[in-house]
Amino acid sequence: MSLKLLKQGLNGSKSLTPMWREQPIKDRYDVVIIGGGVHGLATAYYLAKNHGITDVAILEKRYIGRGGSGRNTTIVRSNYLTPEGILFYDESLKLYEDLSQDFDFNIMFSQRGHLTLAHTDASLRTMRWRAEVNQLQGVDSRVISPDEIKELVPFMDLSDHPRFPVMGALYHPPGGVVRHDAVVWGYAHGADKRGVHIHQLTEVTGIDVEQNKVVAVQTNRGRIKTGTVVNATAGWCTLIADMAGVKLPVETRPLQAAVSEPLKPFLDTVIVSGTLHFYLSQSDRGEIVTGASVDPYTSYSMDATLGFAEGLAGHILELFPSLGKVRLMRQWAGLCDMTPDYSPIMGFTPVEGFLVDVGWGTYGFKTGPVSGKRMAELIATNRTPDLIAPFKYDRFFEGRLVGEKGAASVGR
Amino acid sequence: MILIDCPNCGERNVAEFRFGGEYNPRPQNPDDPASDAAWVDYLYLKENKLGVQKEWWYHRAGCGLWFLAERHTKSHAVEKTYFWEAAK
Numbered sequence A: 001m002s003l004k005l006l007k008q009g010l011n012g013s014k015s016l017t018p019m020w021r022e023q024p025i026k027d028r029y030d031v032v033i034i035g036g037g038v039h040g041l042a043t044a045y046y047l048a049k050n051h052g053i054t055d056v057a058i059l060e061k062r063y064i065g066r067g068g069s070g071r072n073t074t075i076v077r078s079n080y081l082t083p084e085g086i087l088f089y090d091e092s093l094k095l096y097e098d099l100s101q102d103f104d105f106n107i108m109f110s111q112r113g114h115l116t117l118a119h120t121d122a123s124l125r126t127m128r129w130r131a132e133v134n135q136l137q138g139v140d141s142r143v144i145s146p147d148e149i150k151e152l153v154p155f156m157d158l159s160d161h162p163r164f165p166v167m168g169a170l171y172h173p174p175g176g177v178v179r180h181d182a183v184v185w186g187y188a189h190g191a192d193k194r195g196v197h198i199h200q201l202t203e204v205t206g207i208d209v210e211q212n213k214v215v216a217v218q219t220n221r222g223r224i225k226t227g228t229v230v231n232a233t234a235g236w237c238t239l240i241a242d243m244a245g246v247k248l249p250v251e252t253r254p255l256q257a258a259v260s261e262p263l264k265p266f267l268d269t270v271i272v273s274g275t276l277h278f279y280l281s282q283s284d285r286g287e288i289v290t291g292a293s294v295d296p297y298t299s300y301s302m303d304a305t306l307g308f309a310e311g312l313a314g315h316i317l318e319l320f321p322s323l324g325k326v327r328l329m330r331q332w333a334g335l336c337d338m339t340p341d342y343s344p345i346m347g348f349t350p351v352e353g354f355l356v357d358v359g360w361g362t363y364g365f366k367t368g369p370v371s372g373k374r375m376a377e378l379i380a381t382n383r384t385p386d387l388i389a390p391f392k393y394d395r396f397f398e399g400r401l402v403g404e405k406g407a408a409s410v411g412r
Numbered sequence B: 001m002i003l004i005d006c007p008n009c010g011e012r013n014v015a016e017f018r019f020g021g022e023y024n025p026r027p028q029n030p031d032d033p034a035s036d037a038a039w040v041d042y043l044y045l046k047e048n049k050l051g052v053q054k055e056w057w058y059h060r061a062g063c064g065l066w067f068l069a070e071r072h073t074k075s076h077a078v079e080k081t082y083f084w085e086a087a088k
Helices: A002-010 A038-051 A083-103 A121-136 A146-152 A180-193 A237-244 A306-319 A365-381 A386-391 B033-043
Strands: A031-034 A056-059 A114-118 A142-144 A168-172 A197-199 A204-210 A213-219 A222-225 A228-231 A251-260 A270-273 A278-282 A288-294 A328-338 A345-348 A354-358 B003-006 B010-013 B018-022 B052-058 B066-072 B078-082
Touching: A031 A038, A038 A056, A038 A180, A038 A354, A038 A365, A083 A121, A083 A180, A083 A365, A083 A386, A114 A121, A114 A146, A121 A142, A121 A168, A146 A168, A180 A197, A180 A365, A204 A237, A213 A228, A228 A237, A228 A365, A237 A354, A251 A306, A270 A306, A278 A306, A288 A306, A306 A328, A345 A365, A345 A386, A354 A365, A365 A386, B003 B078
Parallel strands: A031 A056, A031 A228, A056 A197, A114 A270, A228 A354
Antiparallel strands: A114 A168, A142 A168, A204 A213, A213 A222, A251 A288, A251 A328, A270 A278, A278 A288, A345 A354, B003 B010, B018 B052, B052 B066, B066 B078
16 A cells, blocks of 8 residues: 555556546436535445345436535444444444455554543443443443543543543444545445446435425435435435425524644554543644534524634643643634434435434434445345334334434433 | 514513524414414414514513514514513
């Protein structure tokens, strides 16, 4: 690899080939996927790879990976709270483990361990509960004491000086971080190679439904006939669903994140505090990547706010006072589609041929692989796989909400 | 920074308020089984508008009153605020 890189560097990168191609747009496809993020691309990838369905178009309003897939803080884990959630997230983690091999492209998955801090008796109790449920499902997860935390994170203030001293943590060794852009590119490359068309700068402006059945989508590049449309958008999922006449239980809220200037390596785990509302990790380039809770009101704006940066910095300094002089380099926001039970909405809707893979709140990136794989299975077999059956749209009409309280950044 | 004009206290920083979700009138017939769909709609489904949205706010660090606001969900411009009684 490095020799190849050196050669490319010396010849002006002339022999590099693009990872995916611009294809002419056709006027009909078997499957049209709206949204060129991890979820949409993974669905197309597994449709082609596992089921041989290659007459697939991905329609992306801007360019691939520009939404949540490029704005998340790259954390992957499976130590959730509900049994259905844990099974689902764990399959995703396992897929991530094999993804570099699968793509023949390094996604830089670093399983460095994930710590969720407990600052109160109540949260320590919840951690024990989560650890028990996790272990029953075969997920490596346990509660550790401040002494053990000290070994893993010597830089953190574990004394009784902070306003909310650390009392313990839920430790999840297989959790970690992935290079998110590489995941997008890997899926795009694999899908393109198998014949999927990726259309960037192609905005869906309408969905034609006849007799409660999808027949076509309207775009800024013309009408595309199809019988199957997958709404794999985040942030705008309500607006796309409106076009098909499906009302979703979704509220859109921005989630902000930030990175600091690069520092020498000092932190090799992911740290999360629900009480102090922050999570942070150190990237391969040395930056501290950090985020907090979703904004306290609904919005489609991706502007960063000063109030958020101040709050976040204050909370981080409680536990990492040595970072006091470190500067923030960038701050941004992504849109999160929050559902009432902190779980996604996947599969069939009342409109035939209109499928959803939406409501990904703050957990969309870590579930890209499993969602793609299972949505592809659903499309190919025309039935809902057991693993994603708890997340069906109809649960809101049947009173079967999931209640995933292990979700991040929901500001409980 | 968003400024919200509390109908009781006047213009204040958004940090003083709690957001209460989009305005959605409660179904009037709780005992009628035919109203189940209306209740699902009321409890879970959202318009989630991109544009001016009618929504609830609570002035928690001020007068402690709930009121309605019409706010643009992208520009955050608050066009109008009023008490519920005035909305009828």
